[in-house]
Amino acid sequence: MKRTHCFHASGLLLYLASVQVEARSIHECIIVPQAAIVTDMPAGLDEFEQRLWVADTGQRVRKGTDTLLLLRLFSESPGVIDSQQYIKITGSLKRYAPSSEGTPEVVDARLTSGGAGFVHKGDNWLSDSVDVELHQPHERDNRMEVKVTAVGWNSYRKEDRSFYLQFTCQLKEIPVEKLSAWQGGNDDLWGSFGPTR
Known part of the structure; x- marks a missing residue:
């Protein structure tokens, strides 16, 4: 009987060791019409909330008159502590119309990036000078090739970091509300650094 238990236990361990853990990765490209980037920190935030607000600088959105592009990238490795990494880029789109030909230009883009578990410490990279290039490989297709170049500064670590991103994603239009x-809406600062499951 004991040998049977040992066999089952060792078989279970062998099975668990052979299961591959797949990383979760999300790339979102969102167009937000009639919007504006929120720049003023709300009053009444405690110290931790202020750090969260600063970490999400330039990524929160409200109703306005511009058309915005929101790029949201998130990755994590299941079972690995503190593996959740995010990159958020928000900029204004010039010459954008849903059915028009030609590629819109992204201006005034900002980036924030870091580990989702460490933003409350101020351990993240920020850049307010981000170059975003869009290329639509096929007309009448919502897929967009995106290239991003930036240098971010981390005031917690006192160091900078270069970002070069290249990916393809499907454009989707979402209203502010x-x-x-x-993605950049509502006032849930704690929910700003990763998508809900």
């Missing part, structure tokens, strides 16, 4: 905290 439908944006999640992760």
Whole structure:
């Protein structure tokens, strides 16, 4: 009987060791019409909330008159502590019309990046000078090739970091009132650094 238990236990361990852990990765490209970037920190935030606000600088959105592009990237490795990494980029789109030909220009883009578990310490990179290039490989297709170049500064670590991103994603249009905290909407600062499951 003991041998059977040992066999089952060792078989279970062998099975668990052979299961591959897949990382979760999300790339969102969102167009937000009639919007503006929120720049003023609300009053009454405690010290931790102020750090969260600063970490999300330039990524929160409210109703306005511009058309915004929100790029949201998130990755994590299941079972690995503090593996959640985010990159958020928000900029204004010039010459954008849903059915028009030609590629819009992204201006005044800002970036924030870091580990989701460390933003309350102020351990993240910020850049207010981000170069975003868009290329639409096929007309009448919402897929967009995106290239991002930036240098971010981390005031907690007192160091900078270069960012070069290249990816393809599907453009989707979402009104301001439908944006999640992760995407840039509502006032849930704690929910700003990763998508809900």
